[in-house]
Amino acid sequence: MLRRLRGSNAYFLLGVVLVFVVVQVLLSVGVVNDYWRGILFWGAAITMVSLGLNLIYGFNGQFSLGQYGFYAIGAYTSADVTYRWVHSDPGGLVVVIGGCALALLLLLGVSALLRRFYGVSTLAKFLFSLLATVLGFFLAVRVLNPVLGPPLYNFLQVTVPKAMLLLFEPLSGFRIYAFLETLPAVISQQVVFFLALLGGATLAGIISYLFGIPVLELGSDYFGIATLGFTIIIKVLADNTDTLLPFPEMKGARGMVGIPAWTTWPWVFLAFIFVVLLMRNVLHSSTGRAIVSVREDERAARLMGINVTSCKVLAFVLGSFVAGLAGGIRAHDIAFLHPQSFNFIKSFDPLIIVVFGGLGSLTGTIFAGFAWILLLEGVLRLYLPEGFETWRFVVYPLILLVMMLLRPQGLMGKYEIPFLRQRLPEPRKKADQTPEEVVA
Amino acid sequence: MKGRPESVSPEVEQRPVVLAIEDLTHYFESLRAVYDFSVTLKQGELVGLIGPNGAGKTTIFNLVTGVYLPTEGRAHYDGVELLGLPSHEIIQMGIARTFQNIRLFANLTVLDNVRIAFHPHAGYGLLDSVLRLRRFHDKEAEMVEQCQELLGIFGLEERQNDIAGSLPYGLQRRLEIARALATRPRLLLLDEPAAGMNPQEIDQLMELIHFIRDHFHLTIFLVEHRMRLVMNICEWITVMDFGEIIARGTPAEVRNDPGVIEAYLGRQAIR
Numbered sequence: 001m002l003r004r005l006r007g008s009n010a011y012f013l014l015g016v017v018l019v020f021v022v023v024q025v026l027l028s029v030g031v032v033n034d035y036w037r038g039i040l041f042w043g044a045a046i047t048m049v050s051l052g053l054n055l056i057y058g059f060n061g062q063f064s065l066g067q068y069g070f071y072a073i074g075a076y077t078s079a080d081v082t083y084r085w086v087h088s089d090p091g092g093l094v095v096v097i098g099g100c101a102l103a104l105l106l107l108l109g110v111s112a113l114l115r116r117f118y119g120v121s122t123l124a125k126f127l128f129s130l131l132a133t134v135l136g137f138f139l140a141v142r143v144l145n146p147v148l149g150p151p152l153y154n155f156l157q158v159t160v161p162k163a164m165l166l167l168f169e170p171l172s173g174f175r176i177y178a179f180l181e182t183l184p185a186v187i188s189q190q191v192v193f194f195l196a197l198l199g200g201a202t203l204a205g206i207i208s209y210l211f212g213i214p215v216l217e218l219g220s221d222y223f224g225i226a227t228l229g230f231t232i233i234i235k236v237l238a239d240n241t242d243t244l245l246p247f248p249e250m251k252g253a254r255g256m257v258g259i260p261a262w263t264t265w266p267w268v269f270l271a272f273i274f275v276v277l278l279m280r281n282v283l284h285s286s287t288g289r290a291i292v293s294v295r296e297d298e299r300a301a302r303l304m305g306i307n308v309t310s311c312k313v314l315a316f317v318l319g320s321f322v323a324g325l326a327g328g329i330r331a332h333d334i335a336f337l338h339p340q341s342f343n344f345i346k347s348f349d350p351l352i353i354v355v356f357g358g359l360g361s362l363t364g365t366i367f368a369g370f371a372w373i374l375l376l377e378g379v380l381r382l383y384l385p386e387g388f389e390t391w392r393f394v395v396y397p398l399i400l401l402v403m404m405l406l407r408p409q410g411l412m413g414k415y416e417i418p419f420l421r422q423r424l425p426e427p428r429k430k431a432d433q434t435p436e437e438v439v440a
Numbered sequence: 441m442k443g444r445p446e447s448v449s450p451e452v453e454q455r456p457v458v459l460a461i462e463d464l465t466h467y468f469e470s471l472r473a474v475y476d477f478s479v480t481l482k483q484g485e486l487v488g489l490i491g492p493n494g495a496g497k498t499t500i501f502n503l504v505t506g507v508y509l510p511t512e513g514r515a516h517y518d519g520v521e522l523l524g525l526p527s528h529e530i531i532q533m534g535i536a537r538t539f540q541n542i543r544l545f546a547n548l549t550v551l552d553n554v555r556i557a558f559h560p561h562a563g564y565g566l567l568d569s570v571l572r573l574r575r576f577h578d579k580e581a582e583m584v585e586q587c588q589e590l591l592g593i594f595g596l597e598e599r600q601n602d603i604a605g606s607l608p609y610g611l612q613r614r615l616e617i618a619r620a621l622a623t624r625p626r627l628l629l630l631d632e633p634a635a636g637m638n639p640q641e642i643d644q645l646m647e648l649i650h651f652i653r654d655h656f657h658l659t660i661f662l663v664e665h666r667m668r669l670v671m672n673i674c675e676w677i678t679v680m681d682f683g684e685i686i687a688r689g690t691p692a693e694v695r696n697d698p699g700v701i702e703a704y705l706g707r708q709a710i711r
Contacts, residue, residue, distance in 0.1 A: 118525060119524055281570045281571075281572055282566070282569060284569075285566075285569030285580070286555065286558070286559045286562035286564070286569070287559075287565075287569060288569070289555055289559065290559045292545075292548065292552075293545055293548075293556040296546070296547060297543055297545060299543070300539070300545065301545075301556070302526075302531075303505055303507070303527055303528075303531060303537060303539075304531065304557040304559075304619065304620075304622075305528050305532045305559070305560045306528055306556065307528045308528065424549070424601045425551065425588075425600070427597055427598060427601070428597060
């Protein structure tokens with residue numbers, strides 16, 4: 001383990017810890033006020049969405065406008081889970097987590113089954129996968145929820161706190177007891193929050209899988225249009241959550257209020273580092289190289305034995321999973337969700353960020369993502385006169401235009417900080433006589 | 441046996457069949473690209489397929505590797521029916537090919553080009569790489585070593601971290617063969633490997649092809665335009681014109697076949 005903790009890895013770890021501690025201190029002391037805290041968290045969320053898009057578009061070459069759809073799915077799902085939980089209804093948690101788990105198992109089963117047949121059409125695969133998912137969630141609603149729901153709620157909200165309080169009983173004379181008393185509630189809240197984030201992200205991933213099976217067969221341009229349609233569908237559904245969909249607590253086009261504001265700096269930070277590490281570790285592996293080869297030349301990749309379809313689906317699902325995670329973080333930060341903020345116009349934001357930072361550069365996306373929010377939502381909003389927002393859609397394209405003229409490869413081009421860079425293997429030491437010399 | 445000349449030595453005839461293409465016919469819309477094409481390759485053979493431009497040679501390769509689905513016919517590799525399988529499964533079964541117009545991953549490094557072809561044999565999964573488990577590091581190091589060995593054979597070892605598109609033309613051709621070999625084939629389909637090469641490079645290429653056949657125990661099926669290469673290294677040759685087979689036999693037999701001379705060599709003349 002320690003052997004790997006050298007060079008770029010050590011610097012990265014050091015930097016990460018430093019950033020975490022400094023920001024945490026600034027937040028605790030109050031130097032960074034709520035406004036800037038919001039900007040920072042928002043920047044992290046947008047950057048995660050953009051990193052997901054960079055995997056789909058920058059590395060796998062599939063032009064997608066669907067990121068905000070999955071962002072919305074993650075946000076609404078995790079918000080609903082925690083909203084119901086604080087209103088004493090464990091249903092959301094059980095259905096989302098249980099449904100996702102069942103659906104994943106069934107989907108694995110379906111794909112293992114279909115792999116044994118040759119010539120299964122895309123549509124058939126989609127249909128079976130859809131059935132598996134629906135069955136999984138149906139079981140979760142009808143069986144898991146009534147059976148597991150109440151006991152789980154009791155366990156987390158009543159049994160565990162009681163047991164913990166019993167454990168702390170001997171300390172009741174000390175000052176620390178006041179803190180310990182609040183601990184059980186905090187722990188159960190954090191556990192629920194974690195599960196809500198995980199559930200929202202996983203649901204976004206499952207839906208992207210179902211959507212990706214038929215649509216990724218299309219060429220990249222058609223895929224872009226289909227994902228645009230997907231974002232619009234999600235927006236319309238979000239507008240009608242209380243009428244078309246059975247979720248009155250989401251309040252349709254009026255916007256969902258009353259989401260617990262549980263997002264804290266450690267959560268944002270953990271989620272962000274997780275996403276960066278996920279991207280890096282996937283990309284700098286054999287799977288990642290296969291994903292990149294699809295972008296470079298799809299036919300050549302296929303004729304080198306790469307399963308192009310599964311590479312595309314994998315990149316799409318991972319990217320959407322990350323977007324869903326970011327959605328959960330964002331929802332519990334602003335504690336308010338409005339369908340208008342998942343408008344399809346918005347879904348161009350991550351696209352612009354990715355192109356701005358440099359397609360295929362993680363560093364560029366991270367930089368551009370934070371800069372985007374910091375400048376456009378933070379600084380400009382403070383210092384420019386009111387009414388400037390209406391000009392934003394004039395300013396964005398202009399910036400983009402200038403950018404494309406001056407630096408078509410994006411701000412960072414292909415640059416990566418050392419930690420995110422692919423390490424080039426050393427050439428071998430030359431043998432005394434290579435076979436080439438024998439031949440020549 | 442179908443799809444073989446009569447003049448092959450009985451010793452070779454004893455070997456197992458690697459690729460058997462039978463009665464292959466393919467239409468692009470109403471254009472007949474390939475008609476009633478048969479060929480049978482035995483273990484370790486080096487067989488050529490020649491014909492004038494547009495005779496349907498590359499189409500045969502595309503049909504065998506699953507790029508197109510033929511109108512009619514069968515193709516067996518090791519006794520398994522190929523037609524209808526997706527390309528990547530055909531490649532993973534042990535057939536590799538190169539392209540007439542080079543199709544390297546031009547923006548990636550030389551080593552990455554080879555490592556990508558190695559992907560199906562990587563030996564670790566997504567979870568190993570996300571969590572950076574021990575298996576990831578071990579298998580990755582193993583892969584790099586094997587790829588470097590392969591590059592060494594092709595004299596590309598020194599250039600492993602160069603961008604593939606920046607290599608000179610001759611080296612790009614070599615890299616394409618190296619990449620094809622990284623898929624661990626037993627049957628190699630070479631589509632005009634000598635295109636754009638000068639006579640000196642062709643001499644080197646001929647030696648290289650012989651060397652890799654023996655070193656990797658390959659069966660090689662080769663489409664070529666340059667008569668010198670085909671006549672010198674192939675054990676026997678099939679000649680196509682307008683999608684149909686017009687002659688089959690050893691280089692000497694083909695060279696003197698009146699049909700071939702009329703269709704092809706008469707105009708082209710042996711260089």
